[in-house]
Amino acid sequence: MILGQIGFLLLVSSLIFSIYLIYLIYFNYKSVSDIISIKIYTFTFLQLITILFSFFFLIFSFVNSDFSLVSVYQNSHTTKPLFYKISGTWGNHEGSLLLWLLVLSLFSFFFLIQSRNDLKKYRLLTILFQNLIIIGFLVFIIKTSNPFLSLYPVPLEGLGLNPILQDPALAIHPPILYLGYVGSSIVFSSALAAMIEKYVNKIWASSIKIWIMISWIFLTIGIMLGSFWAYYELGWGGFWFWDPVENVSLMPWLTLTALLHSIIILEKRETFHSWTLILAIISFTLSMNGTFLVRSGILNSIHTFANDPARGLYILIFLSILAFFSLIIFYLFQPEKKETTRFFLFSRETSILINNWFMIFFLVVVLIGTIYPLILEILNNSKISVGPPFFNILIIPFLIPFLIFMSIGPRMNWINTENKSIIKKKLLHLLVIIIIFSPMFFYFDKKNILSLSIFILGIFLLLSLLNELKEFFIKSKIRNISKIISHLGFAILIISISLNNIFSIEIDTNLKVGDSYKFKKYELVFQNISGKVEKNYNSVIGKFILKDIKNDIIYLNPEIRIYENPPMITSEASIKNNFFYDNYITMSNIQGGEYYNIRFQKKFMMLWIWISALVMAFGGLLRVFKK
């Protein structure tokens, strides 16, 4: 109880510190001195510490099952394991916003320390914008989402028993995603500050690059963990569903990826100023937009939960203010067009520009697919849902040119590639690879043409990257190793997804005990069923054997659970995986008879999809630590 009150007071004092900081920044900005006053450091630190402690107090209340707090009462339970009590802290609206705020102030503090070599006024303005965002969130938390709201009389037991949410991947998925979202706030603030201070140049680019990288890494891992959770724990049977909430996290990832590339041009060639700034602004706006759409519950998705419209309204107002102000700042302070830095068609600049165009195209597709149903519902009052076919048609064919450019582009020189032989060589490689793999087109079904093309281009990309790696290690040429590794991750991802599409087998059949089902090179035998009595449910467990031609045997044990209270039947998938494929089986009884409906899937390269995302993030990490 008392801890909750202290936690709340800490939040209020943090708000006071933030407002005082703005006052300090104003006077420091006007002063002639070249250094940032020590007071600003002190108060930024105090702001961080107060938020940190209030977050600790919240965790502590969760660990202690202090049900005098509404948020603890609603989301925790005395019988929860300690790990889930702790993760329950940010598993709900109030706690997750406090975590947002914590990361926001943490990054703002780190920025202040890390940017020591930059222009004073630029640093001050960045901290100013950062503080405006922090104040926005503090007011939001204090007014509408106070995690320390108390309850009287104190209930004896909490409500949070939902077992689906008790999962390790889900426990770390939100914080990591948030680190990515919030990291882009620094990029946003500093872009605005640099614009006002006319500091959009080489030095700014190289100092802000690390922040873009950090938020990109966390966003990559965060998205991957979410996808992992949906596959293994929710048993959705796939890795990406174009679910609105997934899309919303993909959008800032696309712009950050574009930004990651365009900032390099700004750093190396001092061009694309405005474009880079636009990307920086959009990335954070999309992150906020993601928070708004998820938190307000206006999207029609499995992830969104009930929420107070007042909260949604607040985030919407805040989001609009941010968007309009950044637009106005951009209008007033847009960098003047300098004499155009020239570059030729066959240059690194062109290839990065092409990357950006593709990213923006993908962004527009995802944005329309996510928001169009909302617009239609309002204007036309009709409900539609945009499904995977829309995204697949608009995205997959465009991956073909994208992959070709991605393989050739990094081999170009800045300004102009005079030696065109490298391009000719690359195209020759491509031709050879196409010829080698072309028999596949005859072997496989027509519907796989697109996946096959993507696969072949994925191999092309992989080989070019391996070639670069070879040059790095054997011929010890100077190459950007972190770029190669991240691109390698992307190549593995593309190859895995296309193989997954081509080779995955799905069968749906009815079997009874003793039956077997033959398909392709495999035989699935339904050996027997057994019953088991558990504390709150009874289960029927099937024993299946999957044999292949070489008589390798895999046992699979899907389960049907019959809960008594409430009467509910769930089917638990049995997933056995190895390095190259997952065997995934579910069963369900048919009308109480002896036949069971069996869904069996052999999914290729599932493990590699997660690995590839980690490889991409690892490449970024290398760059961060190299600095």
Added chain:
Amino acid sequence: MFLKSRENIIRFLFFLVIFLLLFFLGSIFFKSLNTTKIFVPDKLIGRSLPDFTAESFDDKNKYFTKNEIFNEKKYYLLNIWASWCGPCREEHPILIKLSNDHNLELVGLNFKDKKENALKFLNKSGNPYNKVLIDNNGSVSISLGAYGVPETFLINEKKIIELKFVGPLKNSDYKKILKKINYKNEN
């Protein structure tokens, strides 16, 4: 000079278009906020109420089964409440209003509460319920698939859940309930 100003006009128009686009999106979001209904798993609606037994509030150690509670061919409103729950006070006047409707029986499920507090609450603010049941350890509410307190289920004469409300009942919910129960009776 002319060229310069033309460039400026183009720039201004460009920003105006972006501004209008953002404004359009913002107003769409704003409208969506108000039209969104609270997300309730569709699973429960249209299904029959799960079986449960609950202790009677008036007689200690007397238990009712589902069929004993919902024994008439009538609409029932099952409301989960507690004296310590703030939002329950908020929705109480609506429950009182609903209790005047003869086509509807109200069943209250008192959730993890002290009996004396619950009694005080009912005496002070009025008792809208035809029957009151006790859910001391919260197991009944969990088996009903409830998220928290308050929560309200509209159950028809076939014991099928027709509507479910998470959180306090609002006036719009009141109208919705009235519409449902009176529509059926007219036919």
